[in-house]
Amino acid sequence: MLDVRGLxxxxxxxxxxxxxxxxxxxxxxxxxLGPSGCxxxxxxxAVAGLERPDAGTVTWDGDDLTRTPTxxxxxxxxxxxxxxxxxxxxxxxxxxxxxxxxxxxATVRAEVDALLRLVGLEGYADRLPxxxxxxxxxxxxxxxxxxxxxRLLLLDEPLSALDAELRIRLAADLRxxxxxxxxxxxxxxxxxxxxxxxxxxxxVMRAGRIVQEGPTAAVWSAPADPWTARFLGCSExxxxxxxxxxxxxxxxxxxxxxxxxxxxxxxxxxxxxxxxGDRLRGVVVAVGLTPDGRHVRVDVDGxxxxxxxxxxxxxxxxxxxxxxxVDPVTLARVGP
Amino acid sequence: xxxxPGTVARRPPVGxxxxxxxxxxxxxxxxxxxxxxxxxxxxxxxxxxxMLQRGVWPDGSFEPGAVxxxxxxxxxxxxxxxxxxSSTAATTIxxxxxxxxxxxxxxxxxxxxxxxxxALLVPFVLPTVVVGLAVRELISTSGPLGFLGLDGSAxxxxxxxxxxxxxxxxxxxxxxWEGLDRRPAEAAAALxxxxxxxxxxxxxxxxRPAVVSAASVVFLFCATAFGxxxxxxxxxxxxxxxxxxxxxxxxxxxxxxxxxxIVQMLAVIALLVVVGxxxxxxxxxxxxxVAAAARPQRRDAPAIAATLLVLGxxxxxxLALVLxxxxxxGRWTLAHYEALSGRGDDLLAVPVTEAxxxxxxxxxxxxxxxxxxGLVVAVVVTRRVRxxxxxxxxxxxxxxxxxxxxxxxxxxxFGFLIxxxxxxxxxxSSPLLxxxxxxxxxxxxxxxxxxxxxxxxxxxxRQAAASLGAGPWRxxxxxxxxxxxxxxxxxxxxxxxxxxxxFGATSFIARPTEPTMPVVIYRLLGHxxxxxxxxxxxxAVVLAGVTALVILAVERLRVPGVGAx
Numbered sequence: 074m075l076d077v078r079g080l081x082x083x084x085x086x087x088x089x090x091x092x093x094x095x096x097x098x099x100x101x102x103x104x105x106l107g108p109s110g111c112x113x114x115x116x117x118x119a120v121a122g123l124e125r126p127d128a129g130t131v132t133w134d135g136d137d138l139t140r141t142p143t144x145x146x147x148x149x150x151x152x153x154x155x156x157x158x159x160x161x162x163x164x165x166x167x168x169x170x171x172x173x174x175x176x177x178x179a180t181v182r183a184e185v186d187a188l189l190r191l192v193g194l195e196g197y198a199d200r201l202p203x204x205x206x207x208x209x210x211x212x213x214x215x216x217x218x219x220x221x222x223x224r225l226l227l228l229d230e231p232l233s234a235l236d237a238e239l240r241i242r243l244a245a246d247l248r249x250x251x252x253x254x255x256x257x258x259x260x261x262x263x264x265x266x267x268x269x270x271x272x273x274x275x276x277v278m279r280a281g282r283i284v285q286e287g288p289t290a291a292v293w294s295a296p297a298d299p300w301t302a303r304f305l306g307c308s309e310x311x312x313x314x315x316x317x318x319x320x321x322x323x324x325x326x327x328x329x330x331x332x333x334x335x336x337x338x339x340x341x342x343x344x345x346x347x348x349x350g351d352r353l354r355g356v357v358v359a360v361g362l363t364p365d366g367r368h369v370r371v372d373v374d375g376x377x378x379x380x381x382x383x384x385x386x387x388x389x390x391x392x393x394x395x396x397x398x399v400d401p402v403t404l405a406r407v408g409p
Numbered sequence: 410x411x412x413x414p415g416t417v418a419r420r421p422p423v424g425x426x427x428x429x430x431x432x433x434x435x436x437x438x439x440x441x442x443x444x445x446x447x448x449x450x451x452x453x454x455x456x457x458x459x460m461l462q463r464g465v466w467p468d469g470s471f472e473p474g475a476v477x478x479x480x481x482x483x484x485x486x487x488x489x490x491x492x493x494x495s496s497t498a499a500t501t502i503x504x505x506x507x508x509x510x511x512x513x514x515x516x517x518x519x520x521x522x523x524x525x526x527x528a529l530l531v532p533f534v535l536p537t538v539v540v541g542l543a544v545r546e547l548i549s550t551s552g553p554l555g556f557l558g559l560d561g562s563a564x565x566x567x568x569x570x571x572x573x574x575x576x577x578x579x580x581x582x583x584x585x586w587e588g589l590d591r592r593p594a595e596a597a598a599a600l601x602x603x604x605x606x607x608x609x610x611x612x613x614x615x616x617r618p619a620v621v622s623a624a625s626v627v628f629l630f631c632a633t634a635f636g637x638x639x640x641x642x643x644x645x646x647x648x649x650x651x652x653x654x655x656x657x658x659x660x661x662x663x664x665x666x667x668x669x670x671i672v673q674m675l676a677v678i679a680l681l682v683v684v685g686x687x688x689x690x691x692x693x694x695x696x697x698x699v700a701a702a703a704r705p706q707r708r709d710a711p712a713i714a715a716t717l718l719v720l721g722x723x724x725x726x727x728l729a730l731v732l733x734x735x736x737x738x739g740r741w742t743l744a745h746y747e748a749l750s751g752r753g754d755d756l757l758a759v760p761v762t763e764a765x766x767x768x769x770x771x772x773x774x775x776x777x778x779x780x781x782x783g784l785v786v787a788v789v790v791t792r793r794v795r796x797x798x799x800x801x802x803x804x805x806x807x808x809x810x811x812x813x814x815x816x817x818x819x820x821x822x823f824g825f826l827i828x829x830x831x832x833x834x835x836x837x838s839s840p841l842l843x844x845x846x847x848x849x850x851x852x853x854x855x856x857x858x859x860x861x862x863x864x865x866x867x868x869x870x871r872q873a874a875a876s877l878g879a880g881p882w883r884x885x886x887x888x889x890x891x892x893x894x895x896x897x898x899x900x901x902x903x904x905x906x907x908x909x910x911x912f913g914a915t916s917f918i919a920r921p922t923e924p925t926m927p928v929v930i931y932r933l934l935g936h937x938x939x940x941x942x943x944x945x946x947x948x949a950v951v952l953a954g955v956t957a958l959v960i961l962a963v964e965r966l967r968v969p970g971v972g973a974x
Contacts, residue, residue: 123595143598144606150599156592160614169610170600221600 074098075120075225075259080129082112082119089115091281092129097225097259102251104272105261105283108304112281113261114229120259121150121227133224149223153230155214157202163189163213164198170221188216191250208239215247219254226251228260232267244270265305269293277301285408296334297408307334308380310407315376321351323401332407339403340381342369342389343396353397355379357389371397434799442789442806445782449810449852452845456824457670457816463827464667479668485652489672492648495563496631499570504624506571506722507578509715515583517709518702525720526583527964531957532723533576534903536910537636538927539949539956542934543726544569545641546733546946553729561643569637572726574627575719581626585619604708625684629677633817635913636927640934649673650913654819658917670820677815681808727953734946737939745947748940759922761948764929768909768952771925774844775851775908776901782848783855783900786810790856791863814853818913821846825918843925846914851904858900862893895966902963906956926952 077095081088089112097103107113118124120131122143130139138146149170157166165172167188168181176184189195192212202210211231218226231247232240248271251258261278262268268275269289276286277297285297296302299310311319311333319335320327345354355373360383362368367383381397389395465473479485514526532540546552548559548568559565589612597611598604635650642651649669656666705713734745749761759767790807813821825846870888912927919928926948933945 121595121599123598142604143595144601144603147601148599149601150596152592152596156596158593158597158611158614169597169602173600173602173606173610217600227599 074134075257076130076132076135077116077120078130078132080116080119080131081127082115082124083127088112088127088281090119090126093278093281093283095259095276095283095286097257099257100255101274102248102256102258102260102272103274103276104268104289105259105276105278106265106268106304107261107263107278109263111278113263113278116278117150117227117229117259117261120225121148122146123150147223148225148227149218149221150227151214151218151229151231154234155202155210157210157213157217159202161202162198163194163200163202163205166202166213167198167216167220169217184220185216188220191219191253192216193246207235208243211235211243212246215250219250219256224257226256226258228258228262230262230264230267231260233262233264240264240267241270247271277304279304293405294402295406295408299332299334299407302334302405302407305334305405306336307405307407308337309377310334311376318353318375319399319404322353322397323399323404324351325401325404332409334405334407335379335399336403336405337368337380337382338365339400340371340379341384341398341400342367342371342381342387343384343398344387344389345394345396353399355395355397357391357393357395359391360389369395371395373397434796435802438789438792438799438803438806441785445786445789445810446806448782449812449849452825452829453813453816453821453849456828457820458824459828460663460820460824461667461670463663464665464670475664476668476671479665480672482665485665485669488647488649488652488669491563491646492632492650495566495570495646495648496628499567499574499631500624500628502567503571503574503578503627504620506715506719507575507623508582508620509712510575510719511579511583511586513705513709513712513716514579515587516702517705517713519705522702527961529576529579529719529723530964531576531960532572533574533580534906534910534960535573535956536912536927536930536949536952537573537634538640538912538930538934539730539910539953540569540572540726541637541640542930542945542949543730543953544572544637547726547729552733553725561645563646565641566638566646568722568726569641570631570634572723573634573637574630575723577627577630578620578623579719581623582616582619585616589615622684625680629680629684629814633673633677633815635817635819636910636931640931650817650819653817654913654916657819657823666820666823670817673817673820674815681811681815730946730953731950734943734950737943745940745943748944749947749951759924761926761929761944761951764924764926764948765951765955767923768925768927769955771844771847772905772908774841775847775911776904778844778848779851779855779904779908780897780901783852783859783904784897786852786856787859787863791860793868810856811853813849818846818850818911819917821849822914822917825914838920840923842918843915844908846918847908847911848904850911850914851907854903854907855900858896858903859893862896863889866892899963899966902959902966906959906963909952909956909959 075095075097077093080090080093080095082090091112093116095103095105105113105116115124119126122131122138122141126139130137132138133146158169161169164182164185167185171181171184185198186195189197192215194209194212194216197205197209197213202213205213211234215231232243235243244267250256251271260268260271272289274287275289275292276283277292278284279300285292285301292301293305296305296307302310312331316331316333317327319333320331342357346352353373353376355371355376358370358372358378360367360369365382367387369381369383369389370378371381372378379397383389384398387395465471465476480489510529514522514529544565545560548554548557548565550560559568593611593615594607597607602610632648633650634648635654638646638648638651639654642648647655649672653666653669653673656662656669735741735743737744751760786806790803790810792803825842829842866888871884909925910927911925912931915925916928916931919925924932930945930948930952933941933948
């Protein structure tokens with residue numbers, strides 16, 4: 074199990090990673106999620122041993138690795154752009170770590186073939202990296218990292234360089250592969266889809282610090298603070314009376330001091346129906362089209378302007394009075 | 410009929426159209442090249458051909474057998490063998506010392522790095538005669554390293570050759586090393602590779618082209634070195650280049666000289682072809698990153714020690730030269746420097762100061778000549794072409810303008826004497842003769858400095874400028890000129906320095922009443938007497954100082970990759 078305690082990395086006196094505590098139990102995938110520039114890549118590089126920390130420790134099963142050079146840590150790092158060795162074939166790239174350990178050729182060969190099958194690239198062994206597409210390169214990079222049989226796999230935005238459709242498909246593959254191999258992994262990413270699709274647990278990072286850590290679903294439904302809620306897809310964070318009204322509309326109990334994050338996908342606009350005590354009512358401010366459907370801005374009575382989606386069959390225009398239904402599952406309880 | 414996709418009939422026949430484009434492209438490549446081709450043709454190919462003709466057609470009849478006879482002579486064989494082994498040894502030493510120094514000076518960060526890098530550029534352009542003299546002073550029986558007993562040995566020549574060329578290795582390999590992305594190395598380390606394994610499996614494969622390219626060029630420079638071997642070799646050691654000089658100037662055995670010239674030219678051209686292949690990069694417009702330098706660590710100690718050794722090896726001869734020029738009969742004196750302005754006897758027709766004035770004047774002329782030629786050549790050989798024919802024409806031109814690198818300067822100088830001495834080209838008394846010869850010697854260096862920069866300009870930049878309404882001249886000014894003016898200045902500096910130190914060709918064609926500095930120094934050395942020797946050293950110090958100033962100014966321009974091959 075990986076244990077990071079009080080890790081601090083400063084550049085010219087400015088901390089990029091500020092007293093970070095983290096742990097990754099065996100067989101789990103932890104995603105560090107944060108906007109660009111929050112220090113997550115530096116954190117990953119420090120865990121890999123590529124960046125010297127100014128303070129703190131990196132330990133594995135109790136062994137202090139803080140001063141151990143990268144190649145003796147047994148952590149494989151997969152780079153954002155793969156960093157395949159262009160002068161070596163796919164086979165030599167994937168077999169690189171084992172050849173370093175002087176594993177005999179036949180074993181390496183079999184292992185490489187097995188890994189290429191695992192990442193869905195059978196028959197690519199003799200190609201050169203330059204001839205591969207972006208998605209194929211990332212698969213090779215993953216196979217190469219797995220071939221090192223690392224006790225911890227470090228993933229630096231493994232899918233960010235790919236286009237959206239490929240990213241979703243590869244994310245599912247990545248999760249399956251990591252699961253099947255029972256790999257312990259630490260991934261950093263700015264893309265919440267990537268994090269949610271791959272990781273068991275999520276740590277949200279902001280300005281060099283971890284602001285929240287927990288199981289994926291728990292973090293999603295209970296962000297630690299308004300900033301985290303917004304980063305996790307909430308368009309508004311409501312307090313006081315507005316929060317109480319939204320909770321009531323969702324059929325949930327409320328207490329004083331509740332803060333609620335609302336996600337546009339959880340609010341559906343419908344034609345006004347018979348008056349019902351708890352239902353939200355409002356007036357359409359603007360309508361736009363998105364790939365997910367009709368995007369509507371509604372000025373909700375007693376709450377304010379919210380982003381919502383047009384419900385099934387609803388076609389309306391600005392100025393129209395509407396009802397807004399709330400899906401309780403999408404609401405986030407925002408911490409203090 | 411619709412003109413949608415799939416209708417081929419309306420397109421002009423593919424073959425004819427692309428042939429038209431090819432012709433237009435070939436013309437676009439060839440036309441601007443006409444002037445430089447003519448200049449190189451008249452002032453390079455013609456003299457060299459004339460020289461070879463004297464050898465192979467001695468009495469108007471073709472006698473290639475005579476060439477083979479010359480090659481059978483024991484002395485010729487000895488000369489060839491010495492050239493090959495001394496060049497190989499010097500190249501090996503230069504690469505061995507240069508690699509760690511390239512690492513230290515281009516990948517590590519420490520105070521004074523810029524100054525050291527600049528200082529190490531100086532030996533490369535120092536006049537060969539000066540270097541020969543400096544090394545001789547260092548190891549002479551009375552010199553600082555006299556106890557080693559190296560005076561007059563082959564080791565002295567090796568020291569001189571390494572002195573020159575280690576900076577080529579440091580530059581060429583250092584620039585490549587600096588541009589290496591450090592992430593593949595990190596990826597390898599993260600996969601469990603130790604530093605040595607990273608070096609072997611990732612860094613070395615990426616660096617190998619630069620190392621091989623540097624080694625080939627260094628071998629070339631060693632094999633055609635003239636001044637150093639002439640000054641240090643004495644009567645015992647002679648390389649192909651000095652032998653050609655000896656055969657033409659002293660023995661007047663033109664046939665033998667021509668035979669050696671032919672052998673040298675063929676070997677050099679073969680080598681140049683190899684170097685050209687190695688130097689080719691897949692896409693010159695790819696922007697290369699410059700890796701951030703790292704703090705030195707304990708494991709860098711051996712490399713740092715090797716770098717200090719290089720610095721010592723470069724500084725010692727210069728130091729010995731300066732000290733030697735200030736001492737006479739065991740006492741400090743400025744007498745040698747005073748003698749620079751006062752000598753007008755029969756040994757030197759003019760005072761040394763006047764020779765310096767000659768040198769500077771000639772260097773100015775040689776600089777503008779090689780610069781204007783080189784710029785046109787660089788533009789031509791970096792032109793983007795699509796047709797294969799045009800590409801081939803361009804490649805041939807590229808090779809053609811590199812010829813001066815491969816042909817012995819001695820051959821060129823002697824060729825000038827015999828080819829340009831009758832109408833319509835009677836230039837023997839023209840003051841432009843020496844600068845023209847020197848401009849041609851400097852041409853490859855100028856072209857090599859400009860080409861990478863011009864090739865590195867992404868053509869889309871020009872297209873973007875054009876789409877914003879810029880005409881051809883405007884585009885040239887906004888895109889090309891903005892990038893090229895620094896390298897152009899750097900190339901000017903190089904050409905100037907090369908001209909100041911040029912000795913091989915100049916020794917033949919400089920008029921006795923108008924000698925240049927290297928000629929004067931060599932003449933002084935050729936005559937016994939402590940004053941002559943001391944004055945030669947003082948003159949060498951002055952010449953080295955001027956050259957160093959020029960090159961340090963070039964280094965201030967911070968042109969990436971200057972001096973790299």
